[in-house]
Amino acid sequence: MATPVFSNRPKVCTKQLSLDETLTLPKFNAFIEGNPDTNTGNNFANACGDPNLGTTFYKNVVNQLIRCAGENIDINFVRDLFPIDSAPTKMVDTKRWYNHYMCDTNMNIYFAAGSTATTASGTFVAQILKQFHGGSGQYTLPASGYSLWDKDAMIEYRVISVDSTTPYAHKVTLQPTDETVIGSVKVNVPYLVTPARQVGGCSCKEITNSLSTIGYSQEVRPLRVRRDWEICIDILRGYLDKIQYAVIYDLQGNPMDSFDVYEAQQARLGVQMALNIAAFWGTPTTNPALIDNLDNTKIDEFYPGFYGLMPSLRYGGAVVYGFNPSEGFDMENDGEPLFLWQDSQKRTHKFLIMHGLAWKFGTNNRANKLVARTDVGSNIWEAYRRMGTLSNETYEQAMVKFGVKKYEYESFELDTKLIGAFSDARYAGSSYWSNIGICAPKHGVKQNGRDINPVEFYQTGKNGWTGDYFEAYVDQRYTAEMCEKLSGYSAESMAMATHCPELWIILEPKIAA
């Protein structure tokens, strides 16, 4: 099957076989001398010590019985996680842009250290934790006259003053409104601020500047990836010796007969692998030693890259839930605490869990064990029957849902999607990734009040010039040097952003040591 040398769409082949390996290695020489008529040291039969092997191999070769086998490596898995249909690539006309986030508005503050008043109704000072400052550290939620509430104890404090001398270390002077209370605030406890003053019947203005929102911005920069290839034309003029069969195969195991396509395909494959893994784990290049505008082997200042999915989530504020993978993720023991947390933050409660196979096995296992734990004797399916009743389904239907596709409990909905690449140890997969579950929010990521995709891919472009996938092919016979060579390259730019990481959940396997 001949495949066009030039293509504007990436095509990949996974067969690990280079031209050099094919034509020059002794191993291959043994193959092509599989005919017992030849009699050199490389004779296949001689090499293996079995005179029949050579003949058999030769016949097999002639009859094209060699096949590629096995599951293809899912090179493109990250970009497939968020298909183009649901997350179309956005075109931007700059190489540097910012996304601004205010996904998690919170009217509470935390203090850096506990503080207690010395007397009932007396004032005391407490320092606000660094993260609860905004506007270059100049502002915080409390302002003079506002109320600060100890929610659980139902104690109100008046904010007497805010000392904003030191950015990110504002000190608030508080006084309880109840004369019998000895004021006290603690660490790790949220205190609610109500941003209005209590005043008398004939009040005058008292303008105060306070922070209304604390937002974050993430800079997005593109990444550009390229791979070149070159072959000598002579190898296309006829195969060496007895090679009369295909030695390379496409993704489906079909033989192909164009060496140049193979080289070009390797280039395409390399580009896609680099982009996908960068989109999964990558972080921008910040090491100055690797940035040089004049060095072809390094990146330039305009394409340092972006934070991939996992670093954005893990270090950008996602919820991470450590669980024991040997027991499996348990919808009751593990799920419900998470649901309660989500509810306390009024965060997303509908997720798509992208997971590896081991995660699914573990979860199903725990789900099935739930039945035994309910200890209902002969009515062993009762737990599922109850669930079926809740969701107006027969218990058999609930069973199917529970084990395979979907989990629904109260207002929480979890859809699951198996990602084969997470368990593909030949590529990005491992035991850790096979056991992981990444919960993408199905709603809650909003722009101007409208839900948007939680992950967006970007492309830089202006006036028709873009960083979209590009492939070039050059016949060097027509260039100034007139070499009998073909060469080409594949290149593509890409950028991505993972929006509102705090709305995502990572179900992280804590593999027993």
Added chain:
Amino acid sequence: MAAKEKVPTIFIELVDKKGSGFILDGTEGTRYEVELNCPSVYFVPSESFRYKDKVEDGKTTRVLERIRFQMNNPELSVEAQDKAGWKPQPRQDKIMILNGSATFAREGANVGTYDYILQNIEFNASNPDILSNARPIYKVVDLNKLQEEKNEGELMAHEARSFVYSLQEKKAGVWIYQTERIDALCELFNVYAELPSSKVEALAGIATRMPDMFLNKVVKFEQTITTLVAHALQLNVIKFEGNTATYIGKNKIIKNLGAGKMAEDEKVEILATYLRTKDGYEAKQELEAEVSAAKEKKADS
């Protein structure tokens, strides 16, 4: 009445913290830059292991013991909990680390939490007995040491910034910049800015964020070229004729160093500064080659 003993308190921090690119608005590029660098909440698994001493036939051995955190329960041993009939309450028995750090005091309902956090050998990176294959979640931080390190970092940042600001000087109300040196440093740190003032600001930014790396690199960079010039003089590769640096072996001027009377070390420094710049790049390469050849010649003889 005896004074109340101070309650043991630990401060823990997630081990795995890295940049995410999410910067608190208004802080980017300032010395107060706040970047999200960890999960907003991390749920620590509530079962783990610890070591305990087991006495058998008069011999004491250390064995692993399964432990389980239960809210409000100071007893951690799974065996003891099961024996006493204390069932886990999965919804409650969770330890959450909010925004990457938490403080636990060993008092009241938190005795179990404190002990579990400190004693487990799977998740506590600071536990000397941590299992070799463990993937720890948090470490116990000595706040005093942390503050000392912070102070040291501040001091270093101060030194690095002082160095950057020494590249400019205000004379008669006008700022004078050591442009060649500034440009060379911009080249070194891949800083791109139009105005000398912007270049100084950008360099000061790097000096603030990574003072350690900045100082190391600057010292090394400046010393290397200065050494090259000194070496060239020593090997009679170059000489100063008045204020002009020239090659001895070939009739070629490297650089006119300026006007006025200059000391020898001043000339060395001016030439080195020139060689560090983009304009002096070719001259630097040539000088390196000449010095290298002179060294070989000397070794042969």
